[in-house]
Amino acid sequence: MERSPVAFDQNSSGAAGDFPALLRRKGLLSPAIIGPTPQAGSPQKTWQPTEATTILAFKFSGGVLVAGDRRATAGNTVVYDRADKVLEIDRHSIMAIAGVPATAWEMARVLEHSFQYFRRTQLQEMSVDGKVRALSKLLRDNFGFVMQGVGVVVPIFATYDSHPNPEAHLYFYDAMGAQFEATDYAATGSGSPAVRGILYYENNWGAKPLHKMSEDEAVSIALRALDTAAESDTSTGGVDRSGKIYPLMKIVSGEGITTLPEDKIAAVFKETVA
Numbered sequence: 586m587e588r589s590p591v592a593f594d595q596n597s598s599g600a601a602g603d604f605p606a607l608l609r610r611k612g613l614l615s616p617a618i619i620g621p622t623p624q625a626g627s628p629q630k631t632w633q634p635t636e637a638t639t640i641l642a643f644k645f646s647g648g649v650l651v652a653g654d655r656r657a658t659a660g661n662t663v664v665y666d667r668a669d670k671v672l673e674i675d676r677h678s679i680m681a682i683a684g685v686p687a688t689a690w691e692m693a694r695v696l697e698h699s700f701q702y703f704r705r706t707q708l709q710e711m712s713v714d715g716k717v718r719a720l721s722k723l724l725r726d727n728f729g730f731v732m733q734g735v736g737v738v739v740p741i742f743a744t745y746d747s748h749p750n751p752e753a754h755l756y757f758y759d760a761m762g763a764q765f766e767a768t769d770y771a772a773t774g775s776g777s778p779a780v781r782g783i784l785y786y787e788n789n790w791g792a793k794p795l796h797k798m799s800e801d802e803a804v805s806i807a808l809r810a811l812d813t814a815a816e817s818d819t820s821t822g823g824v825d826r827s828g829k830i831y832p833l834m835k836i837v838s839g840e841g842i843t844t845l846p847e848d849k850i851a852a853v854f855k856e857t858v859a
Contacts, residue, residue, distance in 0.1 A: 638774030656822030
């Protein structure tokens, strides 16, 4: 007796042969963002992907400061407290990640290889527009995973353009790949509402606008913003005082990328924040 080709999926709420629906019924995949409502009495087991938050970036007198806390979570569980969310793509470009690290790190590797290939074959740097759109395309190509709830990435991209007019550029994205250029600052991740509030206040009513701040002043503002976000958002690590774990910070400028040493960040934290 021949088995019906749809027999294995008779109890499914989705279409025949829907492999993601099968994984969800077995508790191996989180619920879809768009899809049918689970049937009453069905098991509510969900798998929580590892996520990374919170990141911020703003322009100051020395270029663009990009910072990210170090915590990675899965649901309400802290998976790792030393995650690297601020990634160097080339000599003048940084991608900071909020969302699923596995997807984001793969995007960063693809971007890095794409920029290297262009530089070696064309004997020049890829334009800022080309870099920004390359990341946008990766986000659009990943949207299928976003719809399944397993691959959401919302990055920030900072780069320095030396031709024709030397200038630092800062962009933020949505999960579908739309890019927006920020004039002063950007923040994303679960702790970003608090961060944006602090940066807005400092930029408009602080002692001086963000773009006029010195390096130490910029580091102090970034530390305060992430530490404040950590007070109300459990997914944001902020500054771990007992473990002496500080946010990762990098600066993009005409000289390239500078990674701020941890002892400098710790000194600024002790002097101006703690």
